[in-house]
Amino acid sequence: DQQVKQNSPSLSVQEGRISILNCDYTNSMFDYFLWYKKYPAEGPTFLISISSIKDKNEDGRFTVFLNKSAKHLSLHIVPSQPGDSAVYFCAAKGSSGGSNYKLTFGKGTLLTVNP
Amino acid sequence: EAGVVQSPRYKIIEKKQPVAFWCNPISGHNTLYWYRQNLGQGPELLIRYENEEAVDDSQLPKDRFSAERLKGVDSTLKIQPAELGDSAVYLCASSPGQGSYQETQYFGPGTRLLVL
Numbered sequence: 001d002q003q004v005k006q007n008s009p010s011l012s013v014q015e016g017r018i019s020i021l022n023c024d025y026t027n028s029m030f031d032y033f034l035w036y037k038k039y040p041a042e043g044p045t046f047l048i049s050i051s052s053i054k055d056k057n058e059d060g061r062f063t064v065f066l067n068k069s070a071k072h073l074s075l076h077i078v079p080s081q082p083g084d085s086a087v088y089f090c091a092a093k094g095s096s097g098g099s100n101y102k103l104t105f106g107k108g109t110l111l112t113v114n115p
Numbered sequence: 116e117a118g119v120v121q122s123p124r125y126k127i128i129e130k131k132q133p134v135a136f137w138c139n140p141i142s143g144h145n146t147l148y149w150y151r152q153n154l155g156q157g158p159e160l161l162i163r164y165e166n167e168e169a170v171d172d173s174q175l176p177k178d179r180f181s182a183e184r185l186k187g188v189d190s191t192l193k194i195q196p197a198e199l200g201d202s203a204v205y206l207c208a209s210s211p212g213q214g215s216y217q218e219t220q221y222f223g224p225g226t227r228l229l230v231l
Contacts, residue, residue, distance in 0.1 A: 106157050
């Protein structure tokens with residue numbers, strides 16, 4: 001049972017354009033969401049996060065939007081750069097229950113930014 | 116500041132053999148996590164330590180997997196005996212452990228295990 005879903009295994013974008021990566025979740029107890037970026041042969045690197053009390057968080061070229069009613073979040077990268085080419089993981093956690101520090105990850109989306 | 120260090124980076128073993136992975140977290144980080152990432156999947160938590168105490172090992176297959184963090188710093192994850200299905204990347208992560216719900220987990224580069 002995949003509680004965090006990234007339905008697009010891959011995405012290809014031209015340099016300078018917008019990249020939009022999507023993520024859906026099923027567990028209504030999730031209240032904190034993160035995006036990690038992963039280059040080959042490296043570990044995931046934290047990119048940006050958002051709490052459920054917000055619907056938008058921005059950090060430079062990266063913006064995460066949260067739609068709680070739809071249980072959907074998205075990561076926007078504007079403008080996209082070739083160095084953004086990586087696998088992007090959506091992750092979530094919930095504040096209730098014993099595993100309140102446990103991150104649940106999606107399967108990832110491979111972003112390719114073409115020069 | 117040094118990141119999370121893991122060794123070895125790659126390991127190839129035959130099934131039924133034992134294997135061990137080592138992790139040294141970021142200096143001062145009290146919380147340490149071991150994750151397993153299967154091919155085409157996201158990382159899945161195996162165990163979480165607060166200092167030397169394993170506070171969440173509910174996802175650790177205890178029949179063949181064991182872990183320790185004796186002095187509350189570095190940690191070892193062991194598999195004995197390894198099975199073909201254990202082939203994966205084993206990731207270690209750490210976080211400050213200051214009690215903030217939103218604190219970031221920092222990942223090491225992982226150990227890629229191949230069981231033949």
